[in-house]
Amino acid sequence: MLEVSGLTVRFGGITALDHVGFTVDAGQLVGLIGPNGAGKTTLFNCLTRRYQADEGSIRCGDTDLLSVAPHAIVELGIARTFQNLGLFPQLSVRDNVLVGAHSHARAGFLSAALRLPSVRREEARLGTEADDLLDRLGLTAVAEHPATGLPFGTLKRIELARALAARPKLLLLDEPCNGLSHGEVDEFEALLREIRAERDLTVIVVEHHMGFVMGICDRVICLEFGRKIADGTPAEVQNDQAVRDAYLGTAA
Amino acid sequence: MTERILDVVPPRAEPASPPATPAPPVRYPRVRLRWAITALLVVVACVAPFQLAPFRVFQLTMVLVYALALLGLNLLVGHAGQISLGHGAFFAIGAYTSAVMLEHWDAPYLLTLPAAMLVTFGVGFGLGVPALRLRGLYLALVTMTIAIFLVPLLKRFESVTGGSMGLTLSRPRPPAWTGLAEDQWLYFLALAVTAACGVAVWCLLRSRVGRALHALRDNETAAEVMGVRLSRYKTLAFAWSAMLAGAAGAVNTWVIAFVSPDSFTATLSIMLLAGIVVGGLGSTFGPLLGGAFVLFVPTLAQGVNQAAPGVVFGVLLILIMYVAPTGLAGLAGRAGRFAIQLRRKK
Amino acid sequence: MTTLLTVEDLHADYGVGKVLHGIGFSVAEGEICAILGPNGAGKTTLLRALCGTIRTGGTLRLGDVALPRRNPESVARLGVAHVPEGRGTFAPLTVEENLRLGAYTRRERAGVPRDIERVYEYFPVLKQRRGQAAGSLSGGEQQMLAIGRALMSRPRLLLLDEPSLGLAPMITRELFEIVRTVNEEERMTVILVEQNAHLTLEFAHRAHVIETGRIVLSGTAEEIRSDEQVVAAYLGIEVV
Amino acid sequence: GREDSAGTTAQGDCGGQQTTGITDTSIKLGGIYPLSGPASAYGEIPKAVKAYFDYVNAEKGGINGRKIEYVVRDDGYQPPKSVEEARRLTEQENVFALFQTLGTATSSAVMEYANQRKIPQVFVASGATKWGADPAKYPWTIGWQPSYQAEGRVYGQYLIKEKPSAKVAVLYQNDDFGKDLRDGFAKGIEGSGVKIVAEQSYEVTDPSVDPQLRNLAGSGADVLLNITTPKFASQALAADAKNTEWNPLHIVNNVSSSMTVLKPVGFDKVQNIVSSAFLKDPSDPQWAADPEMKLYEEKLKKYAPGLDTKTAFYSLGWASASGIEQAIARMKCPTREGLMEAARSLTDVRSELLLPGITMSTTPQDGYPIETLQLVRFQGERWTLFGEAIDTRKESR
């Protein structure tokens, strides 16, 4: 499904990614871990064309991702959430989710301004879909609330809803458990499992919460200083000495 | 000892704000209120020209003209989040397109409206290209310089534009069947165009397009990740915004029957921006309130102090921003909600 | 032990509805005090109230002085440092400039370069990035920067809002060690808001559990940890 | 439609003519000026006009027993605003006539409306030719001061006589005023040995005309025709004085010939520059004993205390107010039609402060009241008249 090879990104003197290569099979749930500044988010940014890769290639199915325009990434079925939240603060929660469905609608300026019947139908369809999603993620009560001033955990869930509204095949989650308490992490884990099964998702998740990563992932990749230092089952990675030294620390 | 504040340990509490089984989605009274206001406005708008003196009708016509331009500016600034300090230029281009067609080709005046819209759409699309790269302040200042540049440019092509003398035209006569006076007829023309554009913009904003504009205003990166094609939406927002300002320019030509470069100096652009900020960025009725501001407040200022109307106008502008930092529409909305709350409490 | 911070009947809101409904507790000088509670309980709001960024009612005292209302500058000048939710780094400024700003209100300037070095020792990655714009750091690096910046003012009271957010497990542990070090060596008082209740209770002296804007449970860290029922009910963690 | 309902009409001899804004004891006039915005300097003019009317009302009992009410509105020099204000004056204030709308573009915007509604727009404060060019199409509009074109021709005539092979550099404001004057000059020198060798224009938004002047200096011209508004005129005069290598004969147009322009530059730097005038200059000591001038100074002090009588804007306002007084006094019918008829049939009528030998004359076909100009030269601390007053009527038609 996804094939990354030799991916290198540099910023001035820093090499944020250094010849990283791996593949992800359809349906897999891959955990991406590594110390702070290892390049995890940078990798996501390359996958969604936020950053320009200096070397290497990324293929998604038959497409060379690096030659796709940033806005067209979502059309290939790739959606993501952001580490530091990337919501639209002045829009309602519902509208945030509807923006997620942008790529599944066709209305243009003129047809929308004239409110052609096709646009009306499309809006109705998107509306129902969004409401279903909100319902599914327990956000109905805050649907009309602007996406600011809600607790951090709720905001993270809205981001997930928005990403799901794009009906992705590949979902990239950047630290989804941030700010969740222990119990909430468990709930989220359950939710993610269900959604993944329902929607046949391939997921890459960056997370520092080891309980979550080890519990849910089929496979874990560990980066350090932009290099891949481990790639295997959770158990393998957890016992890898390099990973322990660089990331988990002795206590883990 | 653990200090127990509750006697019974409750099961894990639900998250604080969202209750698990929600009440039916909240419908804000605001929404119903907006429909009520709209209905009221339509009635008032249709009755007014038969009740008011011709001069007042003329003033309302001008309010509508400015409101139309502000509708466009609101789309760009309020909804797409790009600042233009040069919208007077599009207003001018619309006005000149109409005037030139009337003067040189004797075109039927109604035809000049779509023509003006087409021309300004094209120009706006072209000028939207810098808007792709520039943000906020930089875009504002570049558009301002473009507006300033337009004035000598209009003077340069004297044979077409009439140079600095401008073009003097005559006002369209009402068709006999209407039985309307000229002012009334112009008023209804302006009303029809403004209302139609208002409805179109309203529809536009309540669609995927509107949401995409809002999204790119709030967070460009996230919008692009969600599939919003920034270049397309930004240039089109610019073009549509220019087109509406151009439409306002064309109607302005019908009403004023005179165009000259001096009619469209940087002052106009600045007044338009002030108008939409005062009216309320991103609000439904902001353009209308802004239009009223542009027309009435300078008059009010000279009523207060004729020796230096600018002093009064400047003070008024600053005061309005104190009282309503998010615009008059926001202020009206707040007042409305307050009233509703008061009624509920009783 | 003297009391450093006294909070009585604290109320707070964001203009729409109350978030804190009469919170009262006190923090002794040299204590690490943990505030725990579920999402949206009002922990962040409590810290904001303490540092004066939101509207409040009730009494707040630092030592003998009442904390000024709605005036975070003065609160900061009384020796309260806050690592806010969302970090609040100055994106266009460099890492080092951010750190220097942490010491903005300090009278003695001589110790500033030394303290910058100390922060670099705590978080070596910051040293590597010292000339880089703070906005370009990774999430975790920014978190480190925010904590380092707060330490630069050598505060009497340090408010930490989910400091482990986005930090790698190893760094999280180190962070807690650092908090313990400054607490012990400099008698810096710390109020720690955390989701990672287990780890927090290991380091804190006292803890308060907040739910929907009220304190529902208070005690020493030991007590709370040992009361399994409570821990399971409120904090949703199995005790190891 | 409703729009015609407001006006009133006369009975008797003048039957059917409009009597809005005029009664046996009063007459109401409205003026539109830029009191705010970039052209606010002109906002000084109505102060003197008002003083003149106050004086006439208080000391002469009005004009033929009719006291003058004078309403001033601000248009900020924006044509759409001028239309609005013109309509406010006529429809809300019910003025009898628009006396002085200032500026070419602004007055043009009003012209269509005034003629359509048959409202006198008299003595427009602008020297564009259009006010008198088409009396058949725009019978309700008439200018007052010598047209810019006429002024340009005067300078042309002067050069042909004095410097028959002059090479002229022209600096002009890029608008109707600058172009009209330049065109008049070009027409005036047609077929003679005088040639324009360089031209530079500027925009009112330009900070300075120094660059333009520098470019003109390079042309090797020996005459500089300076067609600018006051601020830019000062800049140009100063720049010319500063450039010691280029010493052309400097002609400055009438608009900018006032002392307020020359004084900041320094009198020593503007010696022997040439201009033209049709009014007595209040700062010129030669008129110190002139009764008209004494009246002006005394009454302006009395009715508009605090104004500096030496300022040319005030003498202009004073003179034009006196002009409208003459026209109103000559109305046969006390109607709008009557006013236009009077304004269009003036024969050698003097208004206050006109230079000796200069009068107002119109016919139904000739819509230019003042067409005579006097050449002046700056010497010492004042303008001195030289040569005859030049009647541009003779050359033009």
Added chain:
Amino acid sequence: MADFVQQLVEGLGAGAIYASLALALVLIYQFTGIVNFAQGELAMFSTFIAWSLVNAGLPFWAALGLTLAISFAGGMLIERVVIRPVEGAPELTLVIVTLGLLILVNAAAGWIWSFLIKDFPSPFSGGVFKAGGVTLSYSTLGVLGVVAVVMGLLYVLFRYTKIGLGMRAVASNPASARLLGIRVSRMLALGWGLAALVGAVSGVLVAPLLFLEPNMMGGVLIYAFAAATLGGFDSPAGAVVGGLVVGVAETLAGAYLGVVGSDLKIGVPLAVIIGVLLVRPQGLFGRAAVERV
């Protein structure tokens, strides 16, 4: 050739004037994050104060010193009275408030001192300096010198002082700056005061060349905006280089590009700006905003 050099020199002279006001714009932007449309009018008002003082009989340099002090205090006062009530309001609200201030100050100056032009003494001697067919007046040289000095001072202020650091923090994130104990309001007032002071310097430099009247700075402001935009709004060096480029481009275009002519010459710096900004949207010397997700 000499002619070309002469035009170049004159362009630099004009550019230095634009730069002087652009410096004030950049200063206030750095301090407060505001684009101050009233900056030119405040400079004009300060110059009128200096003019009044000179006319009241004060020696030029004393009047100048007093004016700078008054301007500084006036700037702080304006921040207190006019800006503080809308502190924290949306950016455009602040822009409109400064526009209101522009209109207000312009009209007030006209009301107080009338719109008639006044001459203003030049601080520099009137002579010229000649070399190889090129004349350079001392006043141009003086303006360039003052601008260079102000630029240097600002650079030091921004980069090397504690206050400079604090103020950059305030401009980038006021809420965070507060948490660190930086007195934001005082910083903003200081910014307004300093900008008014630099503006006053600009006004005093400009007035002898353009003559003093309420609309004196209108045209200059547009070019100063162009200069700051070109150079990047966060760099004093950028403001100066931007000003010089704009001045030279405009002057040379007016002199040598026949089609452009003096009426359309403003289009040339405009084209330069758009061209530069398309390549470097943050301006020549500006720093690109870092954005991370």
